[in-house]
Amino acid sequence: MIGYNIIQQYKQKAETERRISVSKQHATITEVDELLLFSTKIPFSKALLLILKNRIRNALYIMINISPTTASYREHFADTEAQIKQIKENYVAPSPSSLQVPPNDKDAMALVQATKKIRAVLRSEHAKQKINTDLFVSENQQLEMMQLKINIEISIKRINDAKGQKQYNTAKQMTDKILKILNNLPNKDSDLEHKQQMLESVKNELSAHLTSAQKIASENQAQEQKDDAKRKDLDRLFADKQKW
Template sequence: MIFTLVLVLIGVLLFLVIGINVIQQQKERAEAERRVELARQRAIIDETEEILSQSSMFPCSSQIILVLYKRVRDALKIAKGMAGTQVADYERRLNDISGQVTNISNGTQNTPPIEGFRLPDNDKQVLALVQVLKKLKAILRSEHNKGKVSMGIFSEEEGRIDSLQLRINVESMLSRAKMSCATKQYGTAKQMVTKALSTLQAIKAQTPNDPFIGRKVDEAKALLEEISGAQKESAPVVQQDKEEKDIDVLFQQKKKW
């Protein structure tokens, strides 16, 4: 009888130990998942706030600004429930962002024209702008897929980003063409200008009254003429050099064998 009771007690203890281990593992798993999710939400907040801080680099509409602020607000709501001892900080930030969302939603919608956009002179700023636009486009598509951005706003804002990216691409091609021309790589330079001109013509068909595109078309055509002229001038020089070498070979001292 005592032996049976001991076995029962041992079984109960084992069951309790196993149960406690299972509960502990579940708690640890839940804590790990909480930390991972909190880190993910913080990454979303940091990325979006970084884009907001750089939105002055290009003509940014109030619609896309609202999309970004709402993204931060939604991430803060989720993070607040997982923040633990930092919940007060997340609560304060959430109140600030919610106020921004309300102000933008109730304010006048502003959509600055992209025609006045000017590419930064600094290469680092241009690279930063390219990266910002790439991230912004990915965020816009992600929020649209989640049903948080209407089709109309998505199409309009994606078109604006595409147009800005094309402008940057054209500026980059013309800049590289000028560099190639300076180093007398006329074939590469002509290829770059021709590609830039083709892109500009496509944009001009969509926005015929854009003064920036008109100026860049004229600039590309002038650069193409300059490259073609440089090619023609360099061709006779090459031929003359070849003829001089042929004459030198003809009248050079014969070797005796």
């Protein structure tokens, strides 16, 4: 009886571990599938697409080893293998410059988050030695550049919004912050060079607004001081008359 209980406990433990492992691989596949949805918005290189598809393939391989009789795992694995073959033979990567940032903040921020998650996947695959260091560095740099461009587009929109509300000081601070990043960035492409020139022009425009506003404020303050002095003179004059 004791031996039977020990065997049952062992089976239950093994089944629990199996379910946890399968659930973990399912989560990996779901995460990658969600990231692949952004391939229509983020220009994926062939290497990056293969890294993501192979991550799915590896997860399915583990699931098949855990549960060899589950037909759906084998079917999914075969489909993924076929997709990998198709990508290797026919996929033509879009130019990184084809990145299109959505006009609204919510969708743009979703792109930023997706880019961050893809970079996290790259780090994970590199740590597992699934990809070599040169490939990791190259793909990570491309994604980092895309992430920067998305953030710049979001910031430019916010600068324009601040200008529209005549919040010139806020707009100037944001412009200075982006320009500092761009000025310190080596190997800028033509798109970033264009953005830098445009922001320099915006900075000059905002500086002119702030200088003008400061001049008007100073003139108003000087006029108020003159008016205040006149009022005090009148007060003293009438104060003397009240004594008569």
